[in-house]
Amino acid sequence: MKPCIEPIDFHGIEALRLTGPRGAQAVVARLGGQVLSWITPDGRERLFLSDRAVFDGSVAVRGGIPVCFPQFAGLGGLPKHGLVRTRSWQVAGENCGDDYAMATLAVEDDEASRALWPHAFRIELTVMLEAGRLDVELAVENTGTAPFAFTGALHTYLRVVQVEDVALEGLYGFTYRDAAGGDRLVRESGTALAVEGETDRVYHDVGRPLLLQAGNLSLGIHGEGFPDVVVWNPWVEKCRQLPDMAPDAWRRMLCVEAAAARQAVTVAPGQSWAGRQTLVVV
Numbered sequence: 104m105k106p107c108i109e110p111i112d113f114h115g116i117e118a119l120r121l122t123g124p125r126g127a128q129a130v131v132a133r134l135g136g137q138v139l140s141w142i143t144p145d146g147r148e149r150l151f152l153s154d155r156a157v158f159d160g161s162v163a164v165r166g167g168i169p170v171c172f173p174q175f176a177g178l179g180g181l182p183k184h185g186l187v188r189t190r191s192w193q194v195a196g197e198n199c200g201d202d203y204a205m206a207t208l209a210v211e212d213d214e215a216s217r218a219l220w221p222h223a224f225r226i227e228l229t230v231m232l233e234a235g236r237l238d239v240e241l242a243v244e245n246t247g248t249a250p251f252a253f254t255g256a257l258h259t260y261l262r263v264v265q266v267e268d269v270a271l272e273g274l275y276g277f278t279y280r281d282a283a284g285g286d287r288l289v290r291e292s293g294t295a296l297a298v299e300g301e302t303d304r305v306y307h308d309v310g311r312p313l314l315l316q317a318g319n320l321s322l323g324i325h326g327e328g329f330p331d332v333v334v335w336n337p338w339v340e341k342c343r344q345l346p347d348m349a350p351d352a353w354r355r356m357l358c359v360e361a362a363a364a365r366q367a368v369t370v371a372p373g374q375s376w377a378g379r380q381t382l383v384v385v
């Protein structure tokens with residue numbers, strides 16, 4: 104079957120299903136411009152989506168790849184992770200070739216966003232699906248007349264069978280801010296990061312591909328444009344406090360996020376910035 108894109112209903116919300124070569128599939132929702140599923144040609148789902156995720160737009164959908172903009176986490180006075188996770192995005196482009204399927208969704212400032220953040224913007228999320236690879240690119244355009252600064256992330260929830268058994272390689276030697284450890288700055292001293300408790304770290308300036316060793320679900324992870332990498336797992340206690348996660352769901356996910364968190368990115372009027380996260384089957 105030729106790769107293509109079709110509108111679907113996914114848990115009651117409008118989404119696009121991308122079908123790529125060799126049966127690869129991805130689903131991206133208009134709500135939040137959020138990728139919610141990525142199935143590789145081996146039939147495996149690679150993204151975590153909570154059984155208790157809420158799809159009515161009252162909160163961000165728990166799982167997939169939420170877009171955090173123009174604020175990462177609580178790094179400022181805006182709502183946590185910014186303003187676009189619960190917005191309805193527009194479909195801005197679709198394109199299929201013999202070996203890929205690609206869709207672009209976009210969202211712009213409006214009265215509600217300007218009431219909280221007085222800037223004009225257009226952001227586009229382009230999802231490119233190939234056989235064993237997913238590229239997700241965020242482009243941020245300043246459509247106003249004054250510069251603005253933002254932080255943000257592609258808050259990717261990766262699906263794992265058992266998080267205690269995975270290892271994340273490639274972070275050795277990088278400094279991280281340890282949000283689960285009093286915001287201390289720590290230098291990573293291990294060659295493979297094992298998740299052994301609540302983990303909430305922003306690794307700074309990681310200009311290197313990572314490897315998630317996770318049995319049948321291993322992946323290469325590469326960020327471009329986004330300087331930082333965030334690694335998050337809520338573990339037992341924090342997970343219990345999240346109403347949209349089953350009590351044991353912490354075990355089946357690990358967020359490895361492409362982020363611009365340590366330093367805000369400034370975009371001049373009429374200019375754009377772009378960052379990308381690439382996930383590759385290994």
Ligand code: TA6
Nearest residue numbers: 163176183184258303333335360
């Ligand atoms: O990216 C990690 C993080 O900022 C954590 O501190 C954790 O709270 C997570 O994001 C999820 O945030 P959310 O607002 O989606 O519950």
